[in-house]
Amino acid sequence: MRLSSATFLFVTCAALALTGCDDEAPTVSPDAGTSTDAGPDAGTPSSTATVTTAHPAEGETDVYPLEMYLDASGQTPVIAFRKVLTLTFSEPMDPSASQVTLHDRTDTTVPARVLTGGWSEDGRTLTITVPRTEESTRPLEVSTHYTLALDALRDAAGLALSPTAALDFTTGERDPELEHACTHTLVNTPEAVTAGRTPFDFPPDTNTGHARYDVTLRPVEGGFGGYTGFISDPENAEHVTLYLNQWVPTKVTNDTAGTDVTSVLAPARFICAGITHTVTFASEPGDQLYLFQFGPVASEHVQFVMERG
Incomplete structure (x- = not known):
C-alpha cells in the first residue's frame, strides 16, 4: 500500500x-x-x-x-x-x-x-x-x-x-x-531568548509546545553554554522532545526535586535542514521546574523546536 x-x-x-x-x-x-x-x-x-x-x-x-x-x-x-x-x-x-x-x-x-x-x-x-x-x-x-x-x-x-x-x-x-517538528522549523519565526549563566541566573522559560526557540548562549570554558527552563504539566506526565538544529551536549535536571533526569541525545534522520539531533526525556506532573543545560559547544546560538505530550 x-x-x-x-x-x-x-x-x-x-x-x-x-x-x-x-x-x-x-x-x-x-x-x-x-x-x-x-x-x-x-x-x-x-x-x-x-x-x-x-x-x-x-x-x-x-x-x-x-x-x-x-x-x-x-x-x-x-x-x-x-x-x-x-x-x-x-x-x-x-x-x-x-x-x-x-x-x-x-x-x-x-x-x-x-x-x-x-x-x-x-x-x-x-x-x-x-x-x-x-x-x-x-x-x-x-x-x-x-x-x-x-x-x-x-x-x-x-x-x-x-x-x-x-x-x-x-x-x-x-x-x-x-515531520511535524520540521514544519515548525520551516514556517515558525524563532522566539529569541538568552540563556542564563547559571541555574540561579533566572533562566528563561522554553516550555511552549510547538514553539521554535533561538537561544543565545553565554561564553563558558570550551565555547558557549547556558541554561533555560521548562515547567511540567500540572496534572500529566509527558514525553518531551527537543528537536535541535545541531549537536549540543544537553543535560536535563529536575530543579524542584533536585535530581538529574535521564535524557537521550541522538542524531535525527535527515528530513529538513533545521533538525539534526533530538533530546528526549520524561517529565513528572505538578508544575515542577526542569532546567536544560546546554554546552559547551562552538556555536553561540542553538535552535530547537519544543514538542511535549
Missing part, C-alpha cells in the same frame, strides 16, 4: 504550522566500472572512475523517503517534498553527461525515472534532486528498494561508466512527529 499512515497527520500538522499552533561519510565504491569491464562492445574500454562517497550510501537502509523544504517559487510559499541524492567521483567527469535512471526494484511495474543532475564546479560531485511524482506527493515510496543506474555518465576523457555502475539503497518508514 503506497499511502503512508503518516500522511493524514502530516497534512494536518503542516496546516497548523502555516497558521501557527495555539497550544551525518564513509567511502563508498559501487561498481562504477574498471578497464576490464566489458561494455556493449567488448573492444570499448570503460571508465576507471569510481564513486568515493554517496548520500545515501551504497546499500544504506532506512533512508528517509523525502525531504521537506519551503518552496517560495510561487506567490505564496508552501511546504514541499523532494529527495536530494549526491555522488562524488574519484576523478573529474564530463559535465555534459548528467542523466541517471532511478529504478524501483520492489515494484518492478513502476516505470523507470530518468533524472538530470547538476555537476559541481570541479566536475566531481553530481547532485540529483528527485521531485514528487505526478501520481504521488512523495518523491520516493516508503520501504522500497531503489537502484540508481549510472551507466550514462562519462569521465572527462569521454569514457562511459560500466553498464553495471549503480547505487542501491532502501527507504524506510516515515515519522509523523519528526
